[in-house]
Amino acid sequence: QKEVEQDPGPLSVPEGAIVSLNCTYSNSAFQYFMWYRQYSRKGPELLMYTYSSGNKEDGRFTAQVDKSSKYISLFIRDSQPSDSATYLCAMSLGGKLIFGQGTELSVKP
Amino acid sequence: EAQVTQNPRYLITVTGKKLTVTCSQNMNHEYMSWYRQDPGLGLRQIYYSMNVEVTDKGDVPEGYKVSRKEKRNFPLILESPSPNQTSLYFCASRAGGTFQETQYFGPGTRLLVL
Numbered sequence: 526q527k528e529v530e531q532d533p534g535p536l537s538v539p540e541g542a543i544v545s546l547n548c549t550y551s552n553s554a555f556q557y558f559m560w561y562r563q564y565s566r567k568g569p570e571l572l573m574y575t576y577s578s579g580n581k582e583d584g585r586f587t588a589q590v591d592k593s594s595k596y597i598s599l600f601i602r603d604s605q606p607s608d609s610a611t612y613l614c615a616m617s618l619g620g621k622l623i624f625g626q627g628t629e630l631s632v633k634p
Numbered sequence: 635e636a637q638v639t640q641n642p643r644y645l646i647t648v649t650g651k652k653l654t655v656t657c658s659q660n661m662n663h664e665y666m667s668w669y670r671q672d673p674g675l676g677l678r679q680i681y682y683s684m685n686v687e688v689t690d691k692g693d694v695p696e697g698y699k700v701s702r703k704e705k706r707n708f709p710l711i712l713e714s715p716s717p718n719q720t721s722l723y724f725c726a727s728r729a730g731g732t733f734q735e736t737q738y739f740g741p742g743t744r745l746l747v748l
């Protein structure tokens with residue numbers, strides 16, 4: 526069993542839809558929970574990070590962590606075609622960083 | 635401009651021929667790391683370094699070596715490359731000791747081992 530599981534998709538939604546991306550994990554010792562966005566042929570870029578259970582909002586993006594269920598989510602409101610990318614969850618343990626497989630998202634105009 | 639640079643960007647080599655992929659950052663970051671990205675497997679950490687002369691294994695260190703003699707440079711060495719090391723490689727760096735600091739990724743190095 527992988528330490529971090531993420532549905533690879535692909536996920537296709539119409540512009541303006543609310544997108545929900547999810548990851549589950551097995552190691553309760555993970556400390557930081559992050560979401561990265563990766564455009565085609567580019568390196569990943571950090572979107573959001575959280576440390577504790579609960580919600581964190583940044584513009585159209587909301588990151589949610591539920592440590593009791595070992596489940597994290599990223600919600601994108603009012604999705605735009607420019608949001609089309611691969612979204613990777615990642616979790617840290619000391620200096621190590623474990624990524625999910627990534628979910629490929631396509632937002633259609 | 636703050637950036638992480640990698641060289642070469644593309645490399646085709648043959649099994650067993652030693653190669654080095656260089657990584658350099660101009661942000662005076664303490665932490666640097668190498669990842670490989672493969673279809674269906676996502677990004678996997680190879681090695682990381684918390685500071686000069688301090689390196690540690692990530693999830694998939696077998697077949698790779700690293701060194702951190704200077705703060706700005708973190709080369710990835712494949713002593714005897716094999717076809718299963720064909721992959722897209724990313725170097726990254728960040729300031730500070732925790733992942734709440736943004737990690738900056740390089741542009742990637744696409745390696746093909748024949």
